[in-house]
Amino acid sequence: MTTETKQIPCLGALCACLCAPVHKPEGKYLDTLPGLTAILLAFLTLSGLVLAVYYDPWHAFASVGFIGHEVNNGWLVQAYHATGATALFGLVYLYLFRAMLTRGYRAPGELVWGLGVKLMAVLLLVGWLGFVLTGGAAAYWSLFKASNGALALSGAAGAIGGWFFGGPAGSGTLARLELFHAVLAVGAMAVLWLLFAARRAVVPRAEPGQGVAFFPYYLAQYLVALAVFALIFSVLAFFTPHLGQPAVNALPADPLTLPLGTVLPWYLLPLAGIAQALPGIWGGILGVVGALAVLAALPWLDRSGPAGAKGGLYCVFTWVLAADVIGLGITAAARNYPQASLLLVLFTFWYFFHFLVLTPFVTAIEAK
């Protein structure tokens, strides 16, 4: 520790933190998922800042085209931002699914798990807002349905909806949604910071004398994870920049024409499937809120206790749930066959059945 650390105290604290041999010497690569999420959020903020400089919410579709065609390397920043959203949801979904498989949500990790679900919920809203900002045909009709649905509600819910959308979807709506997109993205960073703090408090520490420091051991591990992530990201960004986005969104919105195939981006599809499976506006809202709520309640639905055995049967059911969620997404994306509505109801039923019935029973039986 030299003189500059005395002058800048936080540097000394950082050095002490990085060099303290407190970490367990067996780190998993997938433990880097929250760290990668933080790096990606910073990357998305930077690319989003570049896009926001040129974006004009009053002529949304034209300005997205302008950024892609006329702004120097604008097409590249667009590909980064769109692929960043895809990669972000890939990381968050993988993080949550891994916590479910390893039962990392159990005490003392309930708070970390709850913050992870909250992070996903905020990011889903940010992702939808970003999708709507593109101003394409699919985005326009999604906003049209959401704002009309929100305004049709009575009482406090309608008032909140009216305040959020500022009235029926019009040219001014995107101007306020652009603001919400940016502010809620900062909110997602705050949630992620809380998640880091909560995780640091509960992560098991090494025995004295047995631990390793972050530098250089875990830094080397992070570099591997980052390189692999950057490799996957490059493949997505440069070879499939529109992965999971509806092709119809390349069409300018026309209030008099509802084109075929107006679906949401892939990361919103499972929740959209649950919303579509339940009747009415309130059905959709309660479906989405309930789906997130049962997910957040998982530490208390799992009856095996903090030290209970991890059974294989529940692990199989977790994989079945993953297949169920993928099925929800696929069915919500391709709704042009008559069995789709029935399938959506079945998949939605299984989702709630898994959390509310299977989870308590199977974990209680396996813990005995």
Place this chain on the structure above:
Amino acid sequence: MRRFFAPLLALGLAVAGNARAEDTLSPLHFQSDGPLGSIDKAAAQRGFLVYQTVCAACHSANALHYRDLEALGLTPDQMAGVAAGVKLADGSAATLDSPFKDPAMPASAFGGALPPDLSSIAAQRPGGAQYIYALLTGYATAPDGVTMLPGHFYNKAFPGEQVAMPPVLRDNAVTYADGTAATQSQEAADVAEFLTWAADPNLSTRHQIGLRAVIFFAFLGIVAVISKRRIWREGR
């Protein structure tokens, strides 16, 4: 308000010279296909000729400017020549935006069907260039038992098989300066390549950067794994 575009026939192809195009029709393939595909500039230039001579009478390409043609290999003088050669019916200069200044006009003139803007049509339609080729060459006489809507044409590639656009491409609708035979299929394939470029002008660059990025990060990953193993082994 039709646009007339005659003088372009004298435009020499900047890229291909007088070489004839290789046969991409049997089997049909596009140079822009696949993860490492790139825009075939000669085909896209021929496609631009088809677009300006045939398609632009009804379809706009709002996102394009004449200056964008530089990416297809045209010199500034050639681009100026192209732009100067395009006239509206009253003799004034024409841009690549809609030939119909009254937005209600095309719908009323074409049986309610609005000719879509073509600047990103290859990205909007599933199948992209393949779909455009199939649509432009898919006209046929309607099979028995199919009742045609008034003002519609039978086309087996179009969803619903009845399209309001008449079959506009025919053999020798244009004359290619590079000597390529202007068959109907050749014109359809060339205009499909042009529209692929219009929808994704950076396709070639994107694939080039992508290949380099993948190679770089693959090597970086190998180096990172080796260094991580060495650091962790020495630490024990």
